[in-house]
Amino acid sequence: MDILEKVQQLQHQIQHFQEMDKKQMSQQELLKAIMEAMTINGQYELPEKIVRYGPNINLYRARKLQSSNMNTLLKWTEQDYWEVPSEFVSNFGRLNEPHESIFYASLDFSQTLNEIRAADGEFVAISRYNITQEFPSVVISNMSRYIRR
Numbered sequence: 001m002d003i004l005e006k007v008q009q010l011q012h013q014i015q016h017f018q019e020m021d022k023k024q025m026s027q028q029e030l031l032k033a034i035m036e037a038m039t040i041n042g043q044y045e046l047p048e049k050i051v052r053y054g055p056n057i058n059l060y061r062a063r064k065l066q067s068s069n070m071n072t073l074l075k076w077t078e079q080d081y082w083e084v085p086s087e088f089v090s091n092f093g094r095l096n097e098p099h100e101s102i103f104y105a106s107l108d109f110s111q112t113l114n115e116i117r118a119a120d121g122e123f124v125a126i127s128r129y130n131i132t133q134e135f136p137s138v139v140i141s142n143m144s145r146y147i148r149r
């Protein structure tokens with residue numbers, strides 16, 4: 001199987017995983033489904049991409065608001081701008097378990113809205129973080145970005 005076939009197989013497996021109802025899965029069932037999505041013939045095949053982000057790069061993070069009253073933002077603490085309070089994290093995410101809060105961000109302003117599945121008419125807060133020091137990061141992205149066309 002060449003690299004393109006592997007990427008296509010992984011794309012299919014990841015799509016199947018994304019379509020699964022993970023809310024009712026146990027942690028063991030979820031881990032099994034993740035491993036099935038990221039392996040071919042029992043071997044881990046998901047490409048990893050580690051990048052370094054430097055100064056003057058912007059990261060964006062969006063969070064749905066509970067109401068249209070923007071004055072609620074005045075009650076937020078600094079922590080509320082970094083990550084969702086753990087009591088609002090009820091399901092598994094890409095990297096977190098239920099009730100585990102993790103900072104997710106995107107380089108793309110519009111992608112941050114896609115990540116939270118913001119719908120027309122919903123109110124959201126979008127934070128912009130300007131990076132001042134270089135740091136390494138693992139990129140979690142669509143597999144199609146790894147295919148050169």
